[in-house]
Amino acid sequence: MKRTTNFKPHNVIRENRADGTILLRSAEPLSEVANTTGDWLHSWAQQTPDNIFIAERHGAGWRAESYAETLEKVRAIASSLLGRGMGPDTPILIMSGNGVDHGLLALAAQYVGIPTVPVAEQYSLIHGAHGRLRHAIELVRPRMAYVVDATQYSEALALDALVDIEVIATRADAKTTPFADLLKGDCADVDVARAKVGPDSVVKLLMTSGSTSSPKAVMTTQGMMCANQVQLSDAMPFLRARPPRIVDWLPWNHVFGGSHNFNMMLANGGSLYIDDGKPVKGLFERTVENLSLITGTLCFNVPVGFSMLLGALRKDAGLRQRFFEDLDMIFYAGASLPQDIWQGFEKMAVETKGEVPLITSSWGLTETAPAMMLQHEPTENSGVVGVPLNGVTAKLIPDGEMRCEVRVKGPNLMPGYFEAPEKTAEAFDDEGFFITGDAMRFVEPNDPSKGMKFDGRISEDFKLLTGTWVRAAQLRIDILAALSPLASDLVVTGADKSEIGVMIFPNATELEAEGFQLEEEAGAYRCPLLLGEVHRRLAAHAATGVSSSTRVARAIVLSEPASMPDGEMTAKGNLNFRKVLARRADLLKRLYAEADPAVTTL
Known part of the structure; x- marks a missing residue:
């Protein structure tokens, strides 16, 4: 079976310590890292001003913003935020799901060093989940909040915790500020504020899932996000060979969709088409409709999404041809891709295109922005998460059964949890490695270049x-x-x-x-x-x-x-x-x- 030749082979160094601990790291240095996401935006607005950066469905087509238009609007919004006295200590709570205005607001805040706090839209739209929304508000104390539709989110906006907070809405009502007002700009000096933003600036507070304790806010810096994108493009040369394109639904309140995928497009001059469908009954049909309009060079999804997609592709020869035509990579996350689904895509790719794109996954956490390991050379089996990315060191502590507890260091690792010094201290060992709580095992114990397989949570x-x-x-x-x-x-x-x-x-x-x-x-x-x-x-x-x-x-x-x-x-x-x-x-x-x-x- 012919597989893609556009990949970077694994090259790792294994160090065995006397106590049995293993250190695993890439043998290659990390390439040059941008200081801020704003640097990416400026670069592509100059190089490819008319290329689409972000788009969402609008009627029968798309509302799209080019790189030049995005930069212009980001600077205007940033000016308006500064004019309201906002800065590093005045977070913006984003309560809605993915959308162009959401993206513009997030980039504008990052541009001048204002943290955003994207939370799951379900916390606002499901009455019983308002407790989680209230917890996030009380933890981060936002100065501003954003929703796409004031009427749709009216119940959540009526919470006492949001009193005296300015609410921005794309579709506003009498109690909210129209998003369009932010586009008018202000007299504030954007360039002065931007000059103060650097790799250590905290520009996102991402809420953890809260599966083991109350959700914590991960302080995500410019340096973390910028380093991670260089790590990924070092490992996957096709990202630099041509601007990538995705049609993606993965939510931006989660590090996978909001940092990994969003920033991958911005860092590499790519285009992000927001898929307003989802892999659930009643919404997946919208995904198929969106893919009938445009397909990606990369495809990200969770296993159930790929299962549904494979079924749709089998029924539609035209969609199947368009889907595989420019495809460089199929990337699954959230769980291991069932082997029959993996093999189904392999067979279909060969029949349609003559070769199999890279089918892969990675491993990381909200605290690591997120990727720490990546399977960036072809493999035939699902479940492999690969080897450490450039700049990452994995500390593997064997448990006596060929299984290892995993701890990590790297330039994409968080400085800590927001206003939680005790939780932060508990999260690191005495060598500064982050204690992930995850377990892994080598695919082949005598050949670390074959990568590792995720083997569950130690606590489970x-x-x-x-x-x-x-x-x-x-x-x-x-x-x-x-x-x-x-x-x-x-x-x-x-x-x-x-x-x-x-x-x-x-x-x-x-x-x-x-x-x-x-x-x-x-x-x-x-x-x-x-x-x-x-x-x-x-x-x-x-x-x-x-x-x-x-x-x-x-x-x-x-x-x-x-x-x-x-x-x-x-x-x-x-x-x-x-x-x-x-x-x-x-x-x-x-x-x-x-x-x-x-x-x-x-």
Whole structure:
């Protein structure tokens, strides 16, 4: 199978310490790093002024802003912000999702050193999630807030926590300031303020998911974001070979969409077309419509999104041709891409284009802006996160089973959490490495250049009553693959029990399509046919020779989706396993009871 030749081979150095700790780093130096994101904007506005930087759907086409137009509007907005007395200590809360005005405001604030705080739009639009919005407001104390539509966000804007804060809205009402007013500018000297902005300037406060504690605000600096983009383009030469283009829905309140993807376009003179669809029922059709208008040179998505996309491409030969025509990379994140989906894209790429683009993933965190490792040479298997990027050192602490706890250093690492010195101190070890809490293992122990595979969160592991350790994160991935597409997600159970169980969040669309007759009882589905299919697949998994640490013996299918207001789901769409188990303690008890009609056992 012919694979892309436009890649940078891995080149890493491994250092073995006497205590068993391993240091892993790139053998190549980091290329020159810009001081600020404003430097990128100026550079491309001069080199390619008419090229589109950012666009969103407008009627039958797109509202687009060129690099020259973006710079002009960014400077005008920055002037208006300065004229209001804003600066490094007056954050702007951004409550809406992705949009051109959101992007312009964020860049204008960065341009003159004003932090922005993008939060998940669900926190504003879902009544039960207002507590998380209030927590963010009380933590960062913003001077200004932005929403795209004052009427749509009116309930959230009525919160007491937002009293006396100026609210900017693209579609304003009598209580809010029109976004257009910011474009009028002010007499403030933008260049003087910009000259004070440098690599150490904090320009984003990104909220963590809060899966293990109350959400913290990660202080993200210009230097972190600028270094990370150079690290990525050092590893992926096609980013510099031609301006990249993406059609992307990933939310900007998350570091993947808002720092990784957004800045990748800005740093490399690329074009970001905002996809107002999502990989969920009722919205994915909009994604297909958007792709019918324009496709990217890069494609970013989560595994469920790629599964839906593969199905759409199989049905439409014209879309399939356009999709692969200029494609350099398929990049998945959030979870491991199922191998059948991976192979489906490989086969389709060869049939359509004659070669396979780079199919890859990386690893990083909100605290690292985000990428620390990247698989930047071709591989045949999903789940590999690669090797440290230039300038990054990974500290690997073996646990005795070829598995390592991962700690990291690098120029893209945060200085700390906002106004949380104790949490910051706890986050670093005595050598200054950030304690990620993640585990990995080498793809090939004797060849570090083959990269590493993510192996779960250390804190998610548990012991059975027998004393057997269960690596819950990897087991979850394996069982999800076995139950695909019936399960959308699941929680692995069994701490202090004699057997491993799973609590399954079903894929409602798939169950409906398959015609399962579902009967709900106290939070779980009673459906002999569905439970029988789950039993068959778990038995097939067990028949592959799994041990007691990977044999799932019990399963229950939950009838209620994960609740964001109750903290079961984070803004990133990830399950908070502790919250699920605590909130559904009665269902966990039923899972281990005898003869429950909603439980299947092996």
